[in-house]
Amino acid sequence: MIASLSDTTRLNNGVNMPWLGLGVWKVENGGTVAQTVKSAIRLGYRSIDTAAVYGNETGVGQGIRECGVPRDELFITTKVWNSEQGYDSTLAAFDASLEKLGLDYVDLYLVHWPVKGKYLETWRALTHLYKSGRVKAIGVSNFQIHHLEDIIRETGVIPAVNQVEFHPYLTQKPLLAFCKDQGIQLEAWSPLAQGALTSHPVLDEIGAKYGKSASQVILRWDLQNGVVTIPKTVTESRLKENADIFDFVLSPSDMEAIDALNRNERKGSDPDNFNF
Template identity: 70%
Template sequence: MINHISDKTVLNNGVEMPWLGLGVWKAEDGSEVISSVKDAVAAGYRSIDTAAVYANESGVGQGIRECGVPREELFITTKLWNEKQGYESTLKAFDESMEKLGLDYLDLYLIHWPGKDKYKETWRAFTKLYEEGRVRAIGVSNFQIHHLEDLMADSSIVPAVNQVEYHPKLTQRPLIDFCKKHGIQVEAWSPLMQGKLLDHPELKELAAKHGKSVTQIILRWDLQNGVVTIPKSVKKHRIVENANIFDFSLAAEDMAVIDALNEDSRVGSDPDSVIF
């Protein structure tokens, strides 16, 4: 049972990753993202998830330096953007991200989208970065089963993480089962469906039952399904509220109610249609 914000999952290479993290998509570089990172760390978060395309790696790095917690106690993720895929371009893009973040090493580096035909070449560069100790774990984002099978067919290194759109309206059960079978930790982006679930009647009923918010119910559901989650907020009270999910648990019947809400509906792009 996951009972504390400091609890961690163990990735397939032995690296520990916090179950809860802060996502910073759409957080503006500068004071907004710096404050978000510092507020999250003060609230007990130790995992921060950014990406090159978010254009806020510099602010995230400054927040890390100013948060008052030693670097080795933090788990920092960034992602390679689509147009930088390819072997040499990946290595260059990694250096650019590290310079912006101001870090000596990264905890997790993800291929942001599979794209069309470069992810194997990109993965070769990821493998090099991993073997050189510049990244503690490497993984992917938005990979479907067929992408994972294709990637794993030519590599001895199985992705440590697959970060995908995951929420009660998109439970992706076959993909989750495939990842569990192969030791790939699933991580949820857009766990709240960008706010579209906050007025859902059945979720509101569960929230009332447990004396929690709908947001807290959904995030707890993530964790009890063994899915790492990184809710995004730039508001201090929301960051604190999102972390207040370790003092209760959902019963099996509660979990079943939420599972039954699946409609295979996305709020983001379909990974098979984001082709470049």
């Protein structure tokens, strides 16, 4: 039972990762993202997820420095972008991200997309960073089962996390089952389908039973599926709402009703067919 904002999942290398965090995709760099990070941390969030391509690592770092919470109580994620993939370029990209963040280490470093012909060497670079102690855990993002099988077979190193698009329109049951079997923590980006599911008749009806919004129902569904979730927002009221999901439990029938919304519909790109 995941009962509070401070609850964590134990990754396959023993590192504890919060179940709920803040995503900052498309949040403006500088004061906007710094203030959002500080607001989230003040409300009890301890996990912040950014990426090199978001262009806001500097502001995230500012928020971390100004938040008043010790660094070792926070869980910071960033990612290597596609144009920087490859062994040596990934190591350089990590150094650049660390400098922008103003940190000595990150808690989780991810391969942002499985760039064909590059992601294996990128993964080898991440394993090097992990062994160096500058990263507490390493993982991937947007990897399908065959990508995961590939890096595990070729390197023998199982990712701690796979961050993917995951919401009621894209339930990814086979991928979730594979990750659970391999001890890989699945993490949801765009858990509200980029806003498409903030209201839906089925979700609204379920939410009414618990006095919760459709968004809160989805985030709770994530947790009860054993999926870490990182909804994005810049408003304090929504930060509070997103965190108010620990005082109810969805029934098995409600979980099934949400699962039944699946359309295998992506709001983002297909990991097997992208060109960036």
